[in-house]
Amino acid sequence: MPQENTSVLHIGWMSRAVAALTRAGADVTCVLAPADLKDARAAHPRLRTVVVPDQTNVEGILSGLARASLDIGGFDAVCSGLEYCLAAAAVLSDLGGLTTSATRRAIAMRDKAVQKALVRAAGVATAECVTVDTLNEVSRRADRFPAVVKPLNGSGAQSTYRLERPESLDAYLDAWTGKGPWLVEEYISGDEFQVDGIVRDGEITLLSVSRYLENLIDIHDGGLVAHIALPPEYDPDLYEKIRLLAHSSLKALQHHDGVFHLEVFRRGDEIVFGECGGRVGGGRTDEVVRRSFGFDLHDEWVRALLGRPSAVTLAPEHTAGVVHGGMNLHAPHGRVLRAPAHDEVLARPGVVHAELRCVPGWTMPDVTAASHLRAGVVVLSGTDDREVEARMRDLADWYAGQVVVAPAGESGGR
Template sequence: MAPPDGLAGSPVLLLGWNGGRAAAALAAAGSRVVCAVAPSEAPSARAAGETVVVADPADAEAVLAGLARSGRRPRGFAAVAAAHESAVVTAAVLAQLGGAASLPVETALALRDKDVQKRLVRAAGVATARSAVVAASAEVPLTELRFPVVVKPLNGDAGTGADLLRSAAHARTWTYRAACDGPWQVEEFVSGSEVHLDGVVRAGEVTALAVSRYLRNVLDTRDGAPMGSVVADPGRDPALYRDGRALAARAVTALGHREGVFHLEAFRRPDGELVFGECAGRVAGGRIDEAVHRKLGVDLHAQWAAALLGLPGPAAAPAARSEAFGYVLLSAPPGIVDEAPATDDILAREGVVSAERARRTRGARTGRPVAFTAVRAVLTGKDEEQVTRRAEDLAEWFHGWNGAAVRRAGG
């Protein structure tokens, strides 16, 4: 990744903006950050520092052209990183081109392409669902996998576009509902509750880990269940942390991920076994980062920046806080948003400790096939069960509040 003395103070190229947390973490570590951002991100990014506006921060040609227009070259940077998951491989390729620090290209690809990563973890003996790749929707029933199956884009994230197909007949009538032409990964459905593991890997060793339980499995959110999770307490469920650390260590080793952070999703079967789902080499979205920081004292953004720059990671809190923390994404019924509750109204709800509204709410379309999150909220409570109830109550209140504030699409 980086030489022993680190890269603090050196120029870093960051692809994308994504709220500015990655840029802020790099700047706090002492780097001079240049952000290659899409036009929609430019106003926010310009207010924070140097920017290069490009058509698509995940497209290598667009970034190279933008750098050339601004008189810059990839060799002018000591490190290249991605604020968006979609730009992880692009950042690795540009870093290799310019001799800069970043994830190795092979590792970046393994952390993005679901088929590549499943092949690698399966070869390492990690439990994971059987899977196949199909080029067209008509090919789904032709796989040798047992139904039900889950179909998803090979490089999707946050469950975007995933569908559950219960039979070959269902597959024959299935129409993909996301903006993707394929190919797709098809994998056998794994029963159990879904968890996510967020942590830090340095020199190939997992040095910090948070295990969180989803409020509902991610696929259930397609039918209106709230998206969110609660950080599990290490003292209350040591077996979950023990097994989670073992799974994370084997998975990141298989993927060649030695320096950085990870967001790994898994299923916990009724017998307690953890089954690998997928893994990304980024700080998790939603507001998982804040929930983890409040509960365990681990600043995933600062840890990510330190790993990129070859610096020692900041120390975490000495022990987990006794209270529980989690997050929930708030969305409206399908339609066009006329208005949304004020941030103060959301903060007044029981247990809410922070709330972040989308930059643009009024006029946004919500509901499938267009996903729209109006607010990201972090909550606390005396235990995981109380935070779960509060998160579900908040999502129900927000959905009901918006019922009168959303025009039906096409209405």
């Protein structure tokens, strides 16, 4: 796979994406924010970096490249493994004459209104929705309640709320101060699933379907953020229905080569499209998929980006006799006085991988705001999904109970 002298501009700092590019033999330049420079230098001392105030701002990126005497047209590829940087990377790719439709595809994968219109036109079931310029329009534009209000290009359920009735809008206004516009959409009931995979030449070569323990939107009510990758043989009918939806959706979004991260709902016998991103899923989705199917999504993303053959030649089999899942660790909000150590977490039943943020002196954020706010992330295994779920719930309760935070009103920490 490695091929020397391929010049790649990566927008935003993401260590695993840069590492995958480097493994592929690419000469990487990374555009990043000042706060990321220290971590980037520590992880990749020889990485060429361009520091900009906002790594999602195209004008700022072009200015930074000019300051570094770099020309966008001098790169063989422009990309990003980060959700919020995808559109900027696509615009820069178009400016460099690298791909004629990159910007259109990136917008389709980011803007929820554009995305839903495209898949609906392709015959895929999805929520009815409308955009509003001001939040004051929500109550009169929502056809029925409950309804969902979200930013057009958000992620991780941040600022995404279910409004039970028109009066619920006041709480949303208090929680979100962004500028909009917003998407107001029909609330889809039913179980939510996370779908991750690889698509090459428009054909899905790897498909991983994970069931959420609780729907993501329930995070705002204290819901647990956790998913378990289901072996295909557990529910072949579910896998087939999701494969058909994913194929039609990716075709409508013109996402023919790369990786994808999709959210769907099962409403009775129907599978309903939620959202789709042309990236590796968050948390440690990559680790769950690797342990479940034996392939690295980041490496496959790089292969598609650089036009190299995929390592996945046939639909891979799920690891026999073992089921894996990923979960966010939650803890009380406040300045941390005591928290379990890494070795303690790894010693819990089923834990095979753990990354912890929560250490004494750190300020634990309010995890009900978004799915990326967490004490840490773990990957667990078990003989079946029920055992994994039981281990997840036990671990979540144990961990949260072990964390001690300072009484409300005390400040400090980092």
